[in-house]
Amino acid sequence: MKYDIIVIGSGPGGYIAAVRASQLGKKVAIIEKYATLGGTCLNVGCIPSKALLDSSHHYYDAVHHFEEHGITVETPKIDFGKMVERKAKVVETTTGGIKYLMDKNNIDVFEGLGSFEDATHVKITKNDTTSEIIEGANIIIATGSKPSSLPFIKIDKERIITSTEALKLSEIPKDLLVIGGGVIGLELGSVYKRLGANVTVIEYMDKIVPGMDADVSKELQKVLKKQGIKFATSHKVNAVERNGDTITVKATDKKDREIEFSGDYCLVSVGRKAYTAGLGLEKVGVEVNERGQISVNDHLQTNIKNIYAIGDVVKGAMLAHKAEEEGVVVAEFLAGEKPHIDYNLIPGIVYTWPEVAAVGKTEDELKEAKIDYKSGKFSMRALGRSRASGDIDGFVKVLADKNTDEILGVHMVGARVADLIMEAAVAMEYRASAEDLARICHGHPTYSEAVKEAAKAAWDGKPLNA
Structure with a gap:
């Protein structure tokens, strides 16, 4: 069969690339070696880990914080099996949603290991060792990554x-x-x-x-x-x-x-490392760097002009949302559009509690680049919303250019900052100044007020509630 675009790998980068390409009128196929779609993120990464983080957070609150809220319960007990079962259901629902998107967008799904026969033909080997070959004018590699180890450690997958x-x-x-x-x-x-x-x-x-x-x-x-x-x-x-x-x-x-x-x-x-095993890159001469990542240009194009690569398999932060943006960029580029991606504005998030989130430059990076900057910091403890919920740990820090006041980086520790960081990302996308952010009216009481206050601290050094 012939396709405009073949995507190898159905993780966040791969399936989003396939959906966007289909939206733009391309005939698309996607190849996934496992029985479920969604890649590492949806099956054994982002989604299941967040499900367990949320379940364990509820238990922790019941044990340590319910009493201070005036809620008395018997000593909570853990049904770990049920917790894991809930996690599995969340994964099943989410991966099922990807299958729905493939059907909705008329994307052909092939189960099996995809490997290059040549620059336009991909062989799909199924679990029963049968195989078939499909043809694509353009091919997107989105095979992701796998956990790294140290040379002397034997991972037995048990202990x-x-x-x-x-x-x-x-x-x-x-x-x-x-x-x-x-x-x-x-x-x-x-x-x-x-x-x-x-x-x-x-x-x-x-x-x-x-x-x-x-x-x-x-x-x-x-x-x-x-x-x-x-x-x-x-x-x-x-x-x-x-x-x-x-x-x-x-x-x-x-x-x-x-x-x-x-x-x-x-x-x-x-850490994790790029996963390219079984792709047969050597058959078509696709170049990889010293870290085993596929080398690409600014359009995510490999040295073979019709082959592209996105996500964890190329350089850069190994983040699902970074892979998604790269998938959109390649799909739109192949459709003749002129997309762009600003890697400086891809947020990094840690889903502990309190959460951690950041976008833009760190102080060390600004010092290394010899950029004159100013810093404004505001404690979550000073917020009425934080005191009401009991989430008083953390802060928001805004780094701005000392001369122009443009926001260069925002760093947060606190409740719900995984969502809050996008306020900073939007501001920086439009090259807002710290004063711009400080003058925006923020709802009260909200965690977001810490962003306003930190921006004011960076702008004129005079936060209102500290």
Whole structure:
């Protein structure tokens, strides 16, 4: 069969590219090697992790916060099986929604492993080893990523696990060791800490979420430590060993002392790597970089002119929403339109509680670029809405150009900042100044008032409620 566009991979980047291409009049096919659509994000990533985060948050509130709100309940009990079952239903509903979108947009779905025969023909090998070949004028690679590990760690998927296994454990760990203080490690560590596990995060760098603003990292670690999570930063892991149901992690600290950590589970969350296995890139000569990512130009076009790549399989932040935007960009480009994407305005979010969100430049990045800037910061504790809900941890920080007042970066820790960050992203898309944001009337009482106040602090140094 012949198609205008073939998409390999049905994650957020792939399925969105397929939908947008179909909307623009293209005949589209999508290939997915698993039985369900949606890729890592919907099946073993974003969606199931948020389902468990929400369930564990409800339990944590019932145990720790209901009484202060005047709600008396018997000691809450965890039905972990039911919690996991709910997570599975959320995933099933969400992936089913992708199937609906494919049908609605007349996109042909092929189940099997897609691999290149040549630049325009893709072979689809099914689980029963039968295969067929389809032809596409243009092909979009959207095969995503898989969890990384360290060379000396043997992931047994039982006690030494990745995020995939952590989302479907049959029991709550007693002592969970988390290698890596990034987004995935902190989110899943939070889930199991709320449910009663002892959690220790072992991080090579001197701070958690090392790519985010230093103030954000410091505040998040302080709050999570208050919740009971233990941290061992500046620790280099040298060995992970299993003896029965006991896992031992050996590491050296910054003074080169050997430290041992013991637990019944070890979550290895040291990042993710591009997944290109089985694609047959070598058959068509598609170039990859030293990190195994597919090399692309500004139009997400590979060195083979009719082959494109998007999402985790190319350079940049491994975020579902980044992949979606890239999918739209390629679909529109192939339809003759002139789309654009501003990578500086792709927000980063951590779904712990409090949440963390950021867009634009960090202070360190501005210093490195020798850009004169000013900073305004406002504490969530000063908000009436935060005091009403009891979510008083965190802050909003606005960084603006010292000369022009243009907003250059916004960093938040607090309740619902995962949603709140988009106010900053919209402002920065239109190159708003801190004064612009400060002069917008914000509803009261809302968490968003912290954005207004931080913007005013950056603009004239005089927030109204601090």
